[in-house]
Amino acid sequence: MTLISSEPILRVNAELADILQFGPTPIGERRVINILGGTVTGKVTGQILPGGADWQFIRADGAAHVEARYTIRSDSGALILVSSEGIRHGPPEVLARLLTGEAVDPSLYYFRTCMRFETGDRELDWLNRVIAIARGQRDKNAVKLDVYEVL
Numbered sequence: 001m002t003l004i005s006s007e008p009i010l011r012v013n014a015e016l017a018d019i020l021q022f023g024p025t026p027i028g029e030r031r032v033i034n035i036l037g038g039t040v041t042g043k044v045t046g047q048i049l050p051g052g053a054d055w056q057f058i059r060a061d062g063a064a065h066v067e068a069r070y071t072i073r074s075d076s077g078a079l080i081l082v083s084s085e086g087i088r089h090g091p092p093e094v095l096a097r098l099l100t101g102e103a104v105d106p107s108l109y110y111f112r113t114c115m116r117f118e119t120g121d122r123e124l125d126w127l128n129r130v131i132a133i134a135r136g137q138r139d140k141n142a143v144k145l146d147v148y149e150v151l
Contacts, residue, residue, distance in 0.1 A: 002151055004133060010147040012134070014038040014048055014070070018141070019099075028057035028065070035070045042147070044124060046074035052082075054143075063089035066113060078121030084134065084145075086113030101140035111136035115147060 015036045022030035032055055038048035052070025059065060072080040090109025097104050113134045117127035134145040
């Protein structure tokens with residue numbers, strides 16, 4: 001039984017601001033990373049609008065709980081709200097390298113998110129009924145996601 005699409009339905013390249021470190025809070029080390037823009041290709045092509053963010057906290061076990069919300073404007077002008085929640089973890093030395101902005105092979109750490117979409121555009125209405133899973137890669141000031149539809 002095939003559970004996800006064989007090819008990504010979307011490829012996301014989000015440009016990020018520097019990490020805002022809030023320090024320890026009751027639920028963990030809190031960080032916010034503002035989304036500056038970016039591109040989307042695949043079944044939808046368009047631009048990521050500035051103004052979204054990734055609200056993270058680092059758990060006691062070192063894993064990052066990621067929760068991002070942002071807006072895509074498709075090339076046809078449709079607005080799509082993206083909600084993404086997931087986890088990134090790996091060996092402490094790999095995560096330390098990521099935090100410094102070093103390019104790290106994404107096979108050395110786990111970065112997955114569950115994604116939902118919301119739009120009022122009739123041609124893209126299919127997105128309202130899709131659950132997607134993304135495999136991510138963290139670069140110095142960007143996140144790249146290959147987004148697969150759960151079938």
